[in-house]
Amino acid sequence: MKSGFVSVVGRTNAGKSTLVNSLIGEKIAIVSNKPQTTRYRIMGVLNEKECQIVFTDTPGIHKAKTRLGDYMNAQAADAMADTDVVLLVIEPVANVGHAEQKLIASLKTMGIPAILVINKIDTIPKEKILEIIQMYAKEFDFDAIIPISARKRDGIPVLKEEIQKYMQEGPMFFPEDMVTDSPIRQRMAEIIREKLLWSLEKEVPHGIAIEISQLKETSNLLVIHAIIYCEKASHKGIVIGKNGELLKKIGTASRQEIEKLMEKKVHLDLWVKIKEGWRDNNTLLRNFGFSEH
Ligand SMILES: Nc1nc2c(ncn2[C@@H]2O[C@H](COP(=O)(O)OP(=O)(O)OP(=O)(O)O)[C@@H](O)[C@H]2O)c(=O)[nH]1
Numbered sequence: 001m002k003s004g005f006v007s008v009v010g011r012t013n014a015g016k017s018t019l020v021n022s023l024i025g026e027k028i029a030i031v032s033n034k035p036q037t038t039r040y041r042i043m044g045v046l047n048e049k050e051c052q053i054v055f056t057d058t059p060g061i062h063k064a065k066t067r068l069g070d071y072m073n074a075q076a077a078d079a080m081a082d083t084d085v086v087l088l089v090i091e092p093v094a095n096v097g098h099a100e101q102k103l104i105a106s107l108k109t110m111g112i113p114a115i116l117v118i119n120k121i122d123t124i125p126k127e128k129i130l131e132i133i134q135m136y137a138k139e140f141d142f143d144a145i146i147p148i149s150a151r152k153r154d155g156i157p158v159l160k161e162e163i164q165k166y167m168q169e170g171p172m173f174f175p176e177d178m179v180t181d182s183p184i185r186q187r188m189a190e191i192i193r194e195k196l197l198w199s200l201e202k203e204v205p206h207g208i209a210i211e212i213s214q215l216k217e218t219s220n221l222l223v224i225h226a227i228i229y230c231e232k233a234s235h236k237g238i239v240i241g242k243n244g245e246l247l248k249k250i251g252t253a254s255r256q257e258i259e260k261l262m263e264k265k266v267h268l269d270l271w272v273k274i275k276e277g278w279r280d281n282n283t284l285l286r287n288f289g290f291s292e293h
């Protein structure tokens, strides 16, 4: 039996969560076209024959403007310690950005094996891939460089095979039927936040937090009350939408996905409330679960 830990790091929006979902074969982390989608570390467990691989999806490295942003960047940095191999996920561009330079500097000091994963190769011509490989090979002696498309699942088997090389003789750390460490309430809240991320623009989605305030289960129905917190009164109106239409759309899409996850009929009630400036308020951040303790 082999096992080990793999952390998935990179700049925001590089496709880390899409990749972890592809590797696990199940959606455990939400994905969106907006930056700063993932806010905390999420563990995903992959059981292969005689091998258990434990992935950690992390918030993307970005220029933090709030305390929440600082917390998110720190989560990514911390995740790199004590892993068997790091996957540095990059966008297919031939310049090494600030986020990548920072992560490469950490890899150099930590001395952990690292695989460079060039994602989104479906968006560039093949010739460009070599250019990117050469550029990064000059920066750091990666143990492997693998081009993939997480969205199209292109290159995933090759990447899995490479990762297995870093797994060591050891126990199964988690039961076979466990795919993630995310509590069910958190998964539900994240599903709702994902729908909001896709529907909202500019600063509004970044100031959203979700609380599952009530969860009642009967034999054939799951009743969920969720509160959508936003940062400003003007944002509340945007979230609700004209005649409540946006909120209704978010509610329907979230309910359908939660029904699939829970394999049960769901009744979902959404409320919208304001928590002014919560992303810079330590107490509110702690209340929303953004703290180590
Ligand atoms: N074309 C293309 N798009 C991709 C690919 N992988 C991810 N994306 C898109 O890139 C965007 C960001 O994906 P995420 O998986 O949320 O990125 P992330 O790195 O987890 O982002 P953060 O959580 O903000 O750090 C989404 O719109 C994805 O659909 C890919 O292989 N090809």
Ligand SMILES: [Mg+2]
Residues within 6 Å of the ligand: 016, 017, 018, 029, 030, 031, 037, 038, 058, 059, 060
């Ligand atoms: Mg993510």
